[in-house]
Amino acid sequence: MKKVWLYGYVVCLTAGLLAAGCAGKEKKPEKPVEPAAVEEEAAPAEEAVIEVEPAKPEELSKENGLLTVDKPVYDFGELEPKKKFQGEYVLKNEGKAALEIQNPVRKSCGCTELKLDKYKLEPGESALLKVVYTSNSSPGETEKHIWVDVVPPGQPKTLTLKLKARVSQHVQAMPEKLEFQIRDTPDNVGEVTLKSLDGSEFAITSINSSGNAVEGVFDPQVKGTELKVPLKLKQDSLRKVQNGVLNIMINHPKVDSVPINFKVEPPFAANPRTQFFRDMERNKVQKVQVTVVSNYNEPFEISNLRSEKGFIKVVNQSRDESTNSYKIELEVTAPETGNILNDYLYVEIAGRPEDTLKVHCYGRIKKD
Numbered sequence: 001m002k003k004v005w006l007y008g009y010v011v012c013l014t015a016g017l018l019a020a021g022c023a024g025k026e027k028k029p030e031k032p033v034e035p036a037a038v039e040e041e042a043a044p045a046e047e048a049v050i051e052v053e054p055a056k057p058e059e060l061s062k063e064n065g066l067l068t069v070d071k072p073v074y075d076f077g078e079l080e081p082k083k084k085f086q087g088e089y090v091l092k093n094e095g096k097a098a099l100e101i102q103n104p105v106r107k108s109c110g111c112t113e114l115k116l117d118k119y120k121l122e123p124g125e126s127a128l129l130k131v132v133y134t135s136n137s138s139p140g141e142t143e144k145h146i147w148v149d150v151v152p153p154g155q156p157k158t159l160t161l162k163l164k165a166r167v168s169q170h171v172q173a174m175p176e177k178l179e180f181q182i183r184d185t186p187d188n189v190g191e192v193t194l195k196s197l198d199g200s201e202f203a204i205t206s207i208n209s210s211g212n213a214v215e216g217v218f219d220p221q222v223k224g225t226e227l228k229v230p231l232k233l234k235q236d237s238l239r240k241v242q243n244g245v246l247n248i249m250i251n252h253p254k255v256d257s258v259p260i261n262f263k264v265e266p267p268f269a270a271n272p273r274t275q276f277f278r279d280m281e282r283n284k285v286q287k288v289q290v291t292v293v294s295n296y297n298e299p300f301e302i303s304n305l306r307s308e309k310g311f312i313k314v315v316n317q318s319r320d321e322s323t324n325s326y327k328i329e330l331e332v333t334a335p336e337t338g339n340i341l342n343d344y345l346y347v348e349i350a351g352r353p354e355d356t357l358k359v360h361c362y363g364r365i366k367k368d
Contacts, residue, residue: 065099065121065154068092069161076165079135082259089129089161091148093121099154105129106147111136112163114146131163137259138176139169170198170254178231178246178262180214182355183296186233192216194248194258196225202252204229210244213237214262238264239354265295270347270357277332277363280341286332287315290359292347293325302326303350311335311343312361334365341365 060066070090079085093099101119113132121127129148136142146161174193196202203223207216216229229248246260271291280286294300299321305314305328316329334341341363349355 060155062095063097064095065093065097065123065150066095067099067101067121067148067150067154067156067159068094069148069159072160073162073164074131076133076135076163078166078168080255081135081139081167081169082137082257084132084134085165087131087133087163089131089146090126091116091121091129091159092126093123095155096123097154098122100151101127102149102151106149108145112144112146129161133163133165135165136167137261139167141166170200171196171202171250171252171258173248173258173260176260178214178260179265180233180238180262181265181296182235182238182267184233184235186235189231189233191231192229192246192248192260194227194229194250196252198254199225200253201225202227202250202255204248204250206249207247208249209246209262211237211241213241213244213264214246216246216248239266242266267294267296267298267352267355268300268347268349268357269293269295270359273358274360274362275332277341277361279366280334280363281366282334282336282368284334286363288330288332288361290328290330290345291325292328292357293323297324299324300352301350302347304346304348306346306348308344308346309335309342311341312345314345330361332361332363334363339365339367 068091070092074087074089076085076087091101099121101116101121103116103119105114105116107114111134115130116127117130118125118127129146131146133144142165144163146163148159148161150157150159172195174195178192180189194202194204201223202225203220204216204218204227205220207218207229209215213234215232215234217232218227218229231246242264244262244264246262248258248260249256250258269292271293275288275290277286292302302317305317307313311333313331313333314328315331318327319325320327328347330345332341332343341361343361345359345361347357347359349357
């Protein structure tokens with residue numbers, strides 16, 4: 001046992017001395033290993049780049065005619081509804097050459113009337129564009145556009161103008177719209193109420209309407225902030241008006257009239273009321289269908305169907321009692337001469353000659 005212990009001691013001592021000797025020496029760096037050769041990948045082909053030149057704004061030059069405006073936005077401010085107001089723009093040629101304005105000047109709304117006093121401008125010369133604007137019937141802000149086109153090489157190609165307005169409401173009409181039927185009792189069609197929104201008193205001075213179809217009962221001596229107007233109808237006149245306006249004239253400090261649109265619903269209607277044919281052939285029949293209905297949902301009978309010029313033929317008619325309507329099948333032929341078809345189908349209602357309907361058939365005939 002002693003020999004084994006002595007041998008182990010010697011081995012441990014020897015190992016310790018060797019370790020101490022190694023620790024005292026600097027370790028030499030290892031020779032670097034050359035990396036394995038890597039085959040280079042081919043460089044990717046360059047993608048084709050298409051350069052798109054951005055759109056440039058129109059470059060203006062005074063070398064040609066150059067049209068300018070004193071104020072591109074005309075603000076009418078606060079307006080009363082359904083009245084005409086005048087404004088103007090001053091256009092000027094600030095270029096070194098003459099220019100010409102295209103006729104007509106374009107507009108975005110039929111509510112504007114335009115009048116330009118001259119269309120050709122020498123350098124330094126001005127033109128006056130007068131505007132008559134009819135304000136909206138309903139209150140609120142509005143914006144309209146006017147386009148002044150310049151004949152090349154004048155610039156800019158188009159000069160855009162704006163007009164703005166704010167429609168105010170000092171007197172309110174209730175209801176704002178009216179609807180009547182021919183069968184309405186003339187003396188029992190309701191009433192209109194006018195109310196002052198700013199507290200100012202007023203009186204009604206007169207009343208008129210389209211076709212004199214609607215009348216109002218009023219006392220011009222009565223003033224107040226809220227007035228009621230009973231309405232009456234003239235049925236003979238009402239048949240001639242499908243859409244109209246009831247104008248109530250007042251002496252309010254800021255309003256002199258209150259317009260109210262009205263619509264008249266006839267007893268019967270044909271749908272469609274107009275048939276248009278394009279490139280008709282003389283030997284080819286055009287087949288169409290027309291529906292006749294009672295707007296009051298009342299039973300009725302068609303007593304006669306006739307063509308004014310004979311180019312419309314009734315093939316069949318059927319009645320639907322559940323909907324109080326008729327379906328009429330027609331064949332339309334082109335005239336033997338001429339380039340236009342223009343004929344009417346008359347739909348006669350039994351016992352109601354005053355309510356006869358007309359269906360217009362119109363077409364252009366293809367050239368032989």
